[in-house]
Amino acid sequence: MMSARNFPKRMLLPSVLLAALIIIPFSAPLITAEDPIKIAVRYRLAAPDLQHWLGRDEFGRDRLARVLHGGQVSLTVAFVATTIAFIIGTFFGLIGAYFRGPSEFITSRLSDIVLCFPPILLALLVVTLFGPGAGTLVAVLSVLYFPTFARITFSEALRVTSLDFVEASRALGTPSRRIVLGTILPNIAGPLSVQYSLTAAAAITIESGLSFLGLGVVPPAPSWGQMIRGARQFMNQDPLGIMIPCAALVLTIYAINFFCDRLRDTLDPKGASGSGMDEVSKPLALADAPAIRDPNVVAVINKLRLETTRFGTPAAVIEDVSLTLRANECTALVGESGSGKSLSSLALMGLLPGAIRQASGTLQLRRKTGEVVDLGFLDARTLENIRGNDIAMIFQEPMTSLNPIHKISDQMIEAIQAHRPMSKSDARAHAIQLLKRVGMNDAERRIDSYPDQMSGGMRQRVMIGMALTCEPRLLIADEPTTALDVTIQAEIIELLQTLRQDQGNGLSLLFITHNLGVVADIADRVAVMYSGQIVEEGPANQILRDPHHPYTRALIESMPSSHEGLHSTDGDRLPAISGTPPLPSARPSGCAFRDRCPIAMPTCAEIRPVLYPSADGERAVRCLRAPEAPAGLMKNHQTEAA
Amino acid sequence: MLAFISRRMAAAAAMLLVIGTIIFSLLIIVPGDPAELLLSTGGGSASAEAIANLRANMGLDQPVLTQYVTFLYNTARLDFGTSIVDNGSISSVIALRLPRTLEIIVAGTIFALLLAIPAGTAAGLRAGGKFDIATSAINALLTSVPGFVLGTLFIYFFAQILGWLPAGGYVAFATNPAQHLQMLVLPSLTVGLHLATIVFRMTRASVLEMRGHDWVRTAVAKGLRRKRVVRRHILYNALGPIITVVGLQLGILLGSTVLVEFIYNWPGLSGLLVSAVEQRDYPTVRAVILTVSTIFIGINLVIDILSSLLDPRIRLQ
Numbered sequence: 022m023m024s025a026r027n028f029p030k031r032m033l034l035p036s037v038l039l040a041a042l043i044i045i046p047f048s049a050p051l052i053t054a055e056d057p058i059k060i061a062v063r064y065r066l067a068a069p070d071l072q073h074w075l076g077r078d079e080f081g082r083d084r085l086a087r088v089l090h091g092g093q094v095s096l097t098v099a100f101v102a103t104t105i106a107f108i109i110g111t112f113f114g115l116i117g118a119y120f121r122g123p124s125e126f127i128t129s130r131l132s133d134i135v136l137c138f139p140p141i142l143l144a145l146l147v148v149t150l151f152g153p154g155a156g157t158l159v160a161v162l163s164v165l166y167f168p169t170f171a172r173i174t175f176s177e178a179l180r181v182t183s184l185d186f187v188e189a190s191r192a193l194g195t196p197s198r199r200i201v202l203g204t205i206l207p208n209i210a211g212p213l214s215v216q217y218s219l220t221a222a223a224a225i226t227i228e229s230g231l232s233f234l235g236l237g238v239v240p241p242a243p244s245w246g247q248m249i250r251g252a253r254q255f256m257n258q259d260p261l262g263i264m265i266p267c268a269a270l271v272l273t274i275y276a277i278n279f280f281c282d283r284l285r286d287t288l289d290p291k292g293a294s295g296s297g298m299d300e301v302s303k304p305l306a307l308a309d310a311p312a313i314r315d316p317n318v319v320a321v322i323n324k325l326r327l328e329t330t331r332f333g334t335p336a337a338v339i340e341d342v343s344l345t346l347r348a349n350e351c352t353a354l355v356g357e358s359g360s361g362k363s364l365s366s367l368a369l370m371g372l373l374p375g376a377i378r379q380a381s382g383t384l385q386l387r388r389k390t391g392e393v394v395d396l397g398f399l400d401a402r403t404l405e406n407i408r409g410n411d412i413a414m415i416f417q418e419p420m421t422s423l424n425p426i427h428k429i430s431d432q433m434i435e436a437i438q439a440h441r442p443m444s445k446s447d448a449r450a451h452a453i454q455l456l457k458r459v460g461m462n463d464a465e466r467r468i469d470s471y472p473d474q475m476s477g478g479m480r481q482r483v484m485i486g487m488a489l490t491c492e493p494r495l496l497i498a499d500e501p502t503t504a505l506d507v508t509i510q511a512e513i514i515e516l517l518q519t520l521r522q523d524q525g526n527g528l529s530l531l532f533i534t535h536n537l538g539v540v541a542d543i544a545d546r547v548a549v550m551y552s553g554q555i556v557e558e559g560p561a562n563q564i565l566r567d568p569h570h571p572y573t574r575a576l577i578e579s580m581p582s583s584h585e586g587l588h589s590t591d592g593d594r595l596p597a598i599s600g601t602p603p604l605p606s607a608r609p610s611g612c613a614f615r616d617r618c619p620i621a622m623p624t625c626a627e628i629r630p631v632l633y634p635s636a637d638g639e640r641a642v643r644c645l646r647a648p649e650a651p652a653g654l655m656k657n658h659q660t661e662a663a
Numbered sequence: 664m665l666a667f668i669s670r671r672m673a674a675a676a677a678m679l680l681v682i683g684t685i686i687f688s689l690l691i692i693v694p695g696d697p698a699e700l701l702l703s704t705g706g707g708s709a710s711a712e713a714i715a716n717l718r719a720n721m722g723l724d725q726p727v728l729t730q731y732v733t734f735l736y737n738t739a740r741l742d743f744g745t746s747i748v749d750n751g752s753i754s755s756v757i758a759l760r761l762p763r764t765l766e767i768i769v770a771g772t773i774f775a776l777l778l779a780i781p782a783g784t785a786a787g788l789r790a791g792g793k794f795d796i797a798t799s800a801i802n803a804l805l806t807s808v809p810g811f812v813l814g815t816l817f818i819y820f821f822a823q824i825l826g827w828l829p830a831g832g833y834v835a836f837a838t839n840p841a842q843h844l845q846m847l848v849l850p851s852l853t854v855g856l857h858l859a860t861i862v863f864r865m866t867r868a869s870v871l872e873m874r875g876h877d878w879v880r881t882a883v884a885k886g887l888r889r890k891r892v893v894r895r896h897i898l899y900n901a902l903g904p905i906i907t908v909v910g911l912q913l914g915i916l917l918g919s920t921v922l923v924e925f926i927y928n929w930p931g932l933s934g935l936l937v938s939a940v941e942q943r944d945y946p947t948v949r950a951v952i953l954t955v956s957t958i959f960i961g962i963n964l965v966i967d968i969l970s971s972l973l974d975p976r977i978r979l980q
Contacts (some may be wrong), residue, residue, distance in 0.1 A: 134681055139959065141918035142936070142952050146686070149940045149948045150693050150701075226809045230922050233811050234937055249815055256819050263819060267812045275807035282803070370884055401889065409886030416877060416884075424878040424896055426903075426974045435895070436885040471975045487885065 029287045035280040042276045046092030055083035057090040058241040069261075078248070078262060079255055088269050091243035096273075098155055098238070099224035102162030107217055109163065110170025115201050117171065118178035131168045140165050141227055145236065153236045162224045173216050177209040184208075211288040218281035222274050229270055245270045313385060313393050319494050319529040320346040320369065320412075325382035327364055327373065327553075338377060339364055339553045341631070346495060348527030353544035353561065355534060355576070359602055361553040362533050366497045369531075370414055371396060371404045386411060389494055410440045413488035417500040419480035423472040430468040433487055440491050455486040458523075460516055478509035485516065492524060497531045502539065514542055537580045541565055549573045552602050552613040555632065559640025569640075569647040571618050612645065620646055667977075668968055675964045680735075682956050686949055687734050691727060698723055701747065701943045717747060721946065743950035748942050753950045756935060761954065763833070764931035767920055770847060771854030772909075779859040780905070783866025784898060790871050798863070806860045810919035814853040814926040821849060831927035850927045858909070858916050865908045869901035876900075903970040903977075910966035917955050 045052075055072075060082060069076040078084050113131075135143075144161045151157045181187060182205060190200055231237030232246030240247060245266040252262030313321055327339035339361045346352055354362045367373050369384055384396040388411050399407070416422045424432060433452035437443060443451070449468070456464035459482040472480055481501060488496055498517065502510035521528055532543060540547055544561040549572065557570040568574045602617075603609060609616055615625040625645055632641040633649040642649050698717040718724045721744070722733060737744065743753035786795040808816075822830035829846050836843040873879065874897055882896040921933035928934075932951055939947035971977040 134678070134685070138682070138952070138956060139914040139916075139918035139921075141921055142955055145921075145936060145940050146689065146948055146952055149943055149945055150689065152943075222807075230809060230811055230919075233922065234925060236937070236940055246811075249812065253815060256815075257823055260819060263815055267816060270812060271804075271808050274809070275804065278803060278807050372880060372883060405886050405888055407886070408884055414884045416881065418877055421877040422881045424882070424900065425976055426900055427895070435887060435891070439886050439888070439891075473976055484881070487881075490885075 031283050032280075032287055035276070035283045039276045039280045042273050043096060046089045046096060049086065049089035049093065052089060053083065053086050055086040057082060057086040057243045059083075076259075076261060079251055079259075084248075084262070084265060087243040087248060088245070088265055091245045091248055091266065092269060092273070094155065094238055094242060094244045095225055095228055095246075095270075098158050098162070098228045099221050102159045102224050103166065103217060103221045105159070105163040106166035106220060107170050107213070110167035110172075111174045111206075111213065113167070113171040114174025115178055115205065117175045118182055119197060119201055119205070131171065135165060135168045140223070141230060144227060144231055148231070148236050153231075154239050155242075158228055158231065158237055162227065165227075166220045166224070169220065170213070170216060173212055174209060177212050178205050181205050181208045215281055215285050215288070218277050218284065222277040222281070225270070225274055225277075313387060315347075316387075316391075317348050317527075318345055319348055319387055319527075320344075321383075321385045322346075322365065322369070323383045323385070325365065325368065325384065326380045327361075327368060327377050328380040329377045335380070337380070337553060339368075342382070342550075342553075342555055343632075344548060344555070344558075346529045346531055348494065348529050349521075350545045351521065351530040351532055351543050352546045352548065353532045353534060353540040354548050354550060355537060355540060356550035357535060357602055360550040362550045363499055365550075366414070366499055366531060366533055369396065369495070369497065370408060370412060371399070372414075386495070406440070409436060409488075409493070410491045411493055412495045412497065413490070413493040414497040414499065415481070415484050415488050415501045418504050419477050419484055420504065422484055423480055425472050428469055428471055429475075429483055433468070433483070433490070436487050436490050451490075452486075455489055456483070458489065458520075459483075459486040460512075461486070476509075477505050478512065481505060481509075481513055482516070485513075485520070489520065489524075494527070495529045495531065497533070499533045500535070501532075503534075503536075510539075514539060518543060537565065537576055549576065552608060554613060554643060556614065556643045557641070558632070559635075563640060569642040569649065570614075570644045571620055571646075572614050575619075612643075622646065664971075667971055671964055671967050675960050678960055679957060682960075683735060683738055683953065684731075686953060687731055690945065691730075701945050720745070720747065738953065743953070744946045746939070746944050746947050748939075748944045748947075753947050756947075757932065757950060757954055760930060760932050760935055763929065764920060764924065764933065765958075766847065767850050767854055767924065767929065767931065768916065770851035771858060771916070771920075774851060774855035775858035775862050778855070779862035780866050780898075783863040784870050784893070784901075786863070787867040787870030788874065788893065788897075790867070795867075799867070802860050802863050805856060806864075809922075810853055810857050811922040811926055813856060814849070814923050817849050817853055818926070831929070833928065833930050846927075846929075850923050850929050853923045853926075854916065854920055857919055858912065861912045862905065862909055865905050866901065869904045870897055873897045873900045899973070903973045906966050907970055910963045913962055914959055917959060 076084050078087065138146075143165060144158070147161045147164075148157055151160075187200060187204055190204060228237055229244065229246035229249075232244040233250045235247075235250060237246055238244040248266035249263055249270075252259065252266070256263050322342055322344040325339055325342040326337055328335040329338050342361070342365055344352065344354075344365070354365065356362045364373065364377065368379060369386075373379070379397050385393055386396055386407065387393050388407065394403070394407070396404070396407075423429070430449060430452060433455065434445060434448040437448040437451055438445075441448075453464045453468055456468060461467060461479065461482055467475070467479075472483075475483070485501075501517070502513050505513065517530065517532075521530055530543075532540075534540060540561060546559065547561045547564045548555050548558040549564070549570065550556065551572050557564060557568065557573045564573060565577065568577055603613060609626070611624075611626040611628055612618070612621070612630050615621040618625065622645070628645060630643045630645050630650070632643045633647065633651065634641040635649045640649075644650060698714045698721070702713055702717060722730050725733070741754055743757065745751060746753055746756075782798055786798050789795055805813075818830045821828045828849055829842075831849075832846055834842045834846060879892060879896050882892045887895075920931070921936060923929070924931045924933040925937055932955070936948060936951045938944075939951070
């Protein structure tokens with residue numbers, strides 16, 4: 022049960038509004054003493070006065086009393102019918118879900134059939150047989166809506182019964198009745214209460230509609246639908262006559278819908294942020310990027326800082342990240358999930374999620390034309406020309422990265438035609454060439470398959486083929502093998518290696534992974550990321566052989582390596598890194614890794630380390646205790662503190 | 664593909680049979696004598712002779728199984744029998760009035776799709792933005808206005824106050840095309856706006872969902888123009904769910920058409936239906952409901968086939 026304390030704030034207004042609209046009609050005797058059915062023809066269509074606040078209708082009856090009493094009738098019919106439908110439907114649904122078998126068939130098929138009758142027509146059919154009246158209405162509405170409840174209960178209960186704790190209590194021999202009432206019902210109360218409100222609103226609409234046709238509530242008993250019907254002929258002289266019942270009806274339905282929407286949001290909060298196509302925020306600060314002189318350099322990330330506003334105040338998710346990507350070189354970006362390695366690459370593509378913005382730093386790219394551009398400040402059109410042409414990207418999930426309803430051929434052809442003016446048949450021939458290049462047998466035939474007809478490895482080959490469309494200078498591969506089987510992983514890595522060697526114009530590959538074993542195979546340089554920062558960077562062979570940062574060391578030690586004979590020497594134990602990386606909003610002072618660091622010192626909490634370059638400038642590390650760190654740093658600080 | 668279509672058609676035919684059976688058995692399970700029931704008005708009952716006549720006329724004196732088979736046979740031949748009020752052929756009345764109802768529905772649906780799909784797409788693409796907040800608020804309000812209330816208010820504003828359009832009535836297109844179209848505007852607007860609220864909601868939700876999928880990111884990464892990404896990789900994917908929901912909501916749409924036709928004095932199926940219900944002309948009511956249900960099932964069959972054309976996963980399974 023919901024206590025007053027955790028009653029959600031967003032539910033307060035709709036709940037109060039709904040309660041008021043339900044209570045007011047039923048407090049009619051407190052509001053007016055007038056009789057809703059007493060006719061006084063002398064005063065027909067009289068204007069409002071002190072006794073009759075809303076005036077009188079076409080028979081001289083008090084309109085306020087009629088609206089209030091009419092509300093009682095509409096609400097009673099709707100809520101009684103909905104409650105009956107709810108009880109019967111839930112009962113059938115629970116039985117169907119718990120015992121399955123034939124009862125399952127009845128509950129799921131019944132609603133299909135009832136859905137085929139437009140509700141108001143089914144109501145009319147029954148009215149023909151039984152005559153109009155409130156009782157008929159209740160019966161019809163209950164029959165109309167109980168299958169919907171049965172269906173929802175059935176599918177929701179099916180979901181819940183397969184949950185572990187229900188299976189467990191069934192195995193423990195808890196009686197069915199207790200499992201159903203005590204465990205399943207409370208767990209499906211959310212969707213049912215939403216459906217209850219929806220049904221009540223629909224029932225009011227149908228009741229008033231039938232009464233409007235003169236086939237619902239029998240006169241002289243008041244009802245909103247009837248009041249609109251009666252006032253229709255006089256709308257010219259007396260517009261108030263239609264406005265009042267219309268307003269009452271709309272307001273009531275609106276209150277129920279409003280309540281229902283908020284209830285749904287509260288029960289099932291879904292963020293509105295997607296990864297695919299958000300509006301990209303423009304960078305905050307303009308910074309003059311240093312010119313790239315070396316023609317071998319394809320892209321430079323300089324002191325990049327990305328911020329998110331998701332936690333209220335802006336918090337850095339990426340901080341002080343600098344990377345230089347060169348032609349004919351593979352740079353591996355390594356780290357745990359959440360370390361910011363994917364975000365860094367998405368920033369290069371201009372594909373950052375909407376909640377994250379570039380706060381400072383620069384992203385530069387040398388285009389195929391030789392022109393150097395700052396990616397943060399390009400207009401949308403230029404960025405579209407660069408994506409897929411100068412930079413291409415392969416994503417982690419081949420199963421979801423291709424559009425399931427378009428053929429492979431269409432998806433490849435549109436990528437080609439986006440950058441090269443080419444006829445469709447030429448583009449298709451080119452696409453087949455690309456598929457052959459990535460090792461797809463029978464490419465002529467398979468190009469016309471849909472993604473769902475292909476395995477994960479095949480789809481990743483398609484993705485790679487698509488990325489090669491325009492011979493990009495920079496190829497970003499974001500964990501391209503993580504979602505694949507081990508044997509397929511090796512094939513894809515091998516393919517990437519071959520492609521690097523084949524491509525004439527000096528491909529620069531940015532390879533993002535959490536798997537250091539792969540790094541040893543493919544990378545020339547490695548950058549290790551932790552909690553939004555690069556903590557160690559340098560030539561791959563040096564770093565893997567002799568890591569200087571305790572985090573890199575821990576990563577290498579936790580790798581189940583079969584490469585270097587480390588395997589099984591100390592009982593297959595993985596020295597896992599204890600703890601978890603800090604959230605962007607809760608990074609500790611000083612070094613971000615110190616909470617998990619086996620060699621942390623008190624000083625590590627006070628000084629925020631930067632990347633300290635080695636003497637030869639080949640590598641750098643962000644650790645106060647590393648050999649690269651200035652020798653005096655720790656001592657000086659200690660004396661200062663003392 | 665062919666197998667898929669024939670499977671769906673068989674399912675639709677089975678559904679029709681079930682509906683026919685339900686409508687038929689309603690008269691059988693009604694307590695008391697149906698003929699007597701249908702002829703009773705208020706408290707008084709009809710003469711024995713009239714009851715016997717009706718029984719013979721509707722075949723109620725036959726054994727139930729014979730009645731059932733005759734009913735199905737005649738229905739399949741589109742012969743709905745005669746009205747118990749004026750003994751006229753029900754089939755020919757329906758043939759006369761059905762096109763007028765379909766005209767409103769088609770015009771209303773076109774209006775709804777043209778209005779709601781662009782608006783829903785724009786709102787979904789920039790969910791949380793100003794346009795989204797404004798349109799979603801208007802939509803929530805419109806959702807709460809029943810069709811007959813909207814129709815009544817339209818008559819008041821557009822016909823009585825502004826005098827732009829006729830308050831109702833019908834002139835055949837052949838007699839006076841301009842006047843016919845003028846009279847069509849308000850009814851189809853009323854039906855269409857109601858449908859538009861549903862389509863808007865569905866489009867917005869569907870676009871919002873599709874927008875977050877990985878393949879959209881791939882499409883952007885390929886360097887496609889924004890317009891093309893929206894059209895081919897968001898909207899095209901969203902279309903299947905949208906039309907499926909629209910199809911299911913058509914039942915409610917057909918129902919609200921009954922009220923809308925009544926309000927505007929549009930002589931379609933619903934005028935026939937309402938007077939038949941008032942006069943307890945069961946054969947006519949039965950025929951109208953069978954017709955409408957058949958249309959509903961037919962439309963959903965077409966939509967099933969359409970969405971399988973849109974999404975290969977449906978026909979591959």
